[in-house]
Amino acid sequence: MLVSEVCHRYFPYIGGVETHVAEISTRLIRNGLLIQVLTTDPSGLLPKEENIMGVKVRRFKSWAPNEAYYFSPSLKKYLKKSSSQFDIVHAHGYHSFPALYAAQAKGKNKLVFTPHYHGSGHTFFRSLLHRPYRFLSRKIFSKADAIICVSNYEKSLISKHFEVDAGKVVTIPNGINLVEFKDLRRERKDNKTILYVGRLEEYKGAQHLIKVLPHLKQDFILEIIGKGPYKETLIRLVKKLDLVNRVRFFQDLPRGELLQKYADADVFVLLSGREAFGITVAEALASGTPCVLANTSALTEWIDDQNCFGVEYPIEYEELAKVIARTIGKRVSSIKLWDCEDVAEKVSQLYSNVTA
Numbered sequence: 001m002l003v004s005e006v007c008h009r010y011f012p013y014i015g016g017v018e019t020h021v022a023e024i025s026t027r028l029i030r031n032g033l034l035i036q037v038l039t040t041d042p043s044g045l046l047p048k049e050e051n052i053m054g055v056k057v058r059r060f061k062s063w064a065p066n067e068a069y070y071f072s073p074s075l076k077k078y079l080k081k082s083s084s085q086f087d088i089v090h091a092h093g094y095h096s097f098p099a100l101y102a103a104q105a106k107g108k109n110k111l112v113f114t115p116h117y118h119g120s121g122h123t124f125f126r127s128l129l130h131r132p133y134r135f136l137s138r139k140i141f142s143k144a145d146a147i148i149c150v151s152n153y154e155k156s157l158i159s160k161h162f163e164v165d166a167g168k169v170v171t172i173p174n175g176i177n178l179v180e181f182k183d184l185r186r187e188r189k190d191n192k193t194i195l196y197v198g199r200l201e202e203y204k205g206a207q208h209l210i211k212v213l214p215h216l217k218q219d220f221i222l223e224i225i226g227k228g229p230y231k232e233t234l235i236r237l238v239k240k241l242d243l244v245n246r247v248r249f250f251q252d253l254p255r256g257e258l259l260q261k262y263a264d265a266d267v268f269v270l271l272s273g274r275e276a277f278g279i280t281v282a283e284a285l286a287s288g289t290p291c292v293l294a295n296t297s298a299l300t301e302w303i304d305d306q307n308c309f310g311v312e313y314p315i316e317y318e319e320l321a322k323v324i325a326r327t328i329g330k331r332v333s334s335i336k337l338w339d340c341e342d343v344a345e346k347v348s349q350l351y352s353n354v355t356a
Helices: 016-030 073-085 097-104 124-143 152-161 206-215 231-240 255-264 279-286 297-302 317-327 340-355
Strands: 002-006 034-040 049-052 055-060 088-092 110-114 146-149 169-171 192-197 220-225 247-250 267-270 291-294 308-311
Touching (some): 002 016, 002 097, 016 034, 016 055, 016 088, 016 340, 034 073, 034 097, 055 073, 088 097, 088 340, 097 110, 097 124, 110 124, 110 340, 146 152, 146 340, 152 169, 192 255, 192 279, 206 231, 220 255, 267 317, 279 291
Parallel strands (some): 002 034, 088 110, 110 146, 146 169, 192 220, 192 267, 267 291, 291 308
Antiparallel strands (some): 049 055
16 A cells, blocks of 8 residues: 655654654554655755655655745645555645645545644734635545544544534544653652753743742752744743743753653643643653643643643643642653554554545
8 A cells, every 4th residue: 555644844853743744654664554755844955855764755845934834836736746646645734734735636545634733823823824724724624535633622623613524533642652761760860850842832831831930949940842933032031030040941852862851850841722632741651750731622631630730721820830849759650651553553444444
């Protein structure tokens, strides 16, 4: 079976969609499928064609203002010309144009769609464009032969916003490579560490972790790992609150160093207003680190008051400080996480059902 995975970016870019597509693609090849990734490279610095762990990757030029949209006429043209040569085109990511191109170009191939849908844009400008784009993007849902949601929240949101045949929607959570976490051991240290990992955008809520520090004892420090358009604003906030000695920024860490950061943290905190799943939550839990999460979107599905503890929006910093302090010292237990192998097996079975 010849399958094209279509996404806005791919490895070595890092992000939720990028990691998910890379993890399942390498495993689908082991299951005997032929996988070709069609993606974009707004930097123009990566090879146009490359083989990564058996996956053939073809990259197209794109325009991505503020790391959004990923307009790529060359990818659209290629899909129109070549879609029918694939048994399945699997499009990933509602919030960028490559998935729409895959729907517009659908020919004899079957179309599978994993939206990673958040429900709205992440900035004021993106929100303005979101409504007209939603009209255009209905074509993706109508043309899709199967739709994979990564959480029950995302499934309900799609049902609310689009007219979708419920019979072609399935829920397959994102997975992580559990083998990576098997031998992680926490290294001893003096400080209590709050950890954030993810894109640095306002809706992700890292600013709240900076603002809560004055409400916590001096031995609490914050580590922020990631990059994005909101980083400079966060740095200015740290300086304004005179917290330079308590906040540390990291980006582009090697995978091993990132996993050790998860293991060494006392608590992982994600106060995002919109998440379709929350892959960094799964990674923190796999590392044995308890979590404090905003009681919003798909993050609500993680909250169990045993491993993950919730806080309400709007954020009250005194209350957030109390929840963080209470979480310190807790250990993760009795948690079921999906492995990438399980996810790839489910996706492979879906491909077989769709083509049958």
